[in-house]
Amino acid sequence: MNTLNLIRLIVLKLALLGGGAMGWAFARHYIADRVRQMGQILLGKQDLRCIFSMLEVMQARQSAKRVYLSGPMSGLPELNYPTFNDKATELRARGWHVENPAENPAPPCGSWRGYMRMALWQLVSCEAIYLLPGWENSKGARLEYSIAQSLGLEVIEAAISIHINSTNKAAA
Numbered sequence: 001m002n003t004l005n006l007i008r009l010i011v012l013k014l015a016l017l018g019g020g021a022m023g024w025a026f027a028r029h030y031i032a033d034r035v036r037q038m039g040q041i042l043l044g045k046q047d048l049r050c051i052f053s054m055l056e057v058m059q060a061r062q063s064a065k066r067v068y069l070s071g072p073m074s075g076l077p078e079l080n081y082p083t084f085n086d087k088a089t090e091l092r093a094r095g096w097h098v099e100n101p102a103e104n105p106a107p108p109c110g111s112w113r114g115y116m117r118m119a120l121w122q123l124v125s126c127e128a129i130y131l132l133p134g135w136e137n138s139k140g141a142r143l144e145y146s147i148a149q150s151l152g153l154e155v156i157e158a159a160i161s162i163h164i165n166s167t168n169k170a171a172a
Contacts, residue, residue: 067091067156068099068123070144071132074112083132087158091130099126116140123147128154 069087073079084102091098099122107114119140123129129148135141135157148155 065128066097066099066126067128067130068126069130069132070135070141072134072138072141087132126153128156131157133158
């Protein structure tokens with residue numbers, strides 16, 4: 001793989017992974033350094049088209065606010081995935097880029113720690129955290145909330161809707 005293709009691959013990967021402004025700045029500086037080192041100049045029409053296409057992808061990804069979904073999973077039916085997936089669908093319809101831990105594959109170790117390592121990686125790439133109902137009762141969600149606060153992320157807490165069924169009314 002020649003240097004130019006390597007640079008294209010790095011920039012494309014950053015764009016697809018949502019590298020954000022810092023990721024793009026890193027890629028731009030990395031490209032400039034590699035081009036200077038190799039004594040090459042990026043002036044070909046194909047090179048410029050490729051770079052502009054990648055820049056468009058980056059800008060589209062940056063315009064969508066990145067939000068991480070946080071809430072209880074352990075011990076709940078279906079690991080509470082339906083709640084996570086419904087909220088992700090709703091937020092995506094509003095134009096958000098949603099990091100949904102319920103969409104992650106199982107980690108090779110299959111442990112809570114393995115899931116949390118993937119989740120925290122997603123969380124730190126976001127500008128906001130969306131707290132689903134019951135988050136305060138979840139060890140993992142409380143950890144995610146603490147990290148989000150420490151990093152200065154916007155915190156959005158879901159409105160709690162209380163559904164009273166006939167058995168609860170009788171008990172009240």
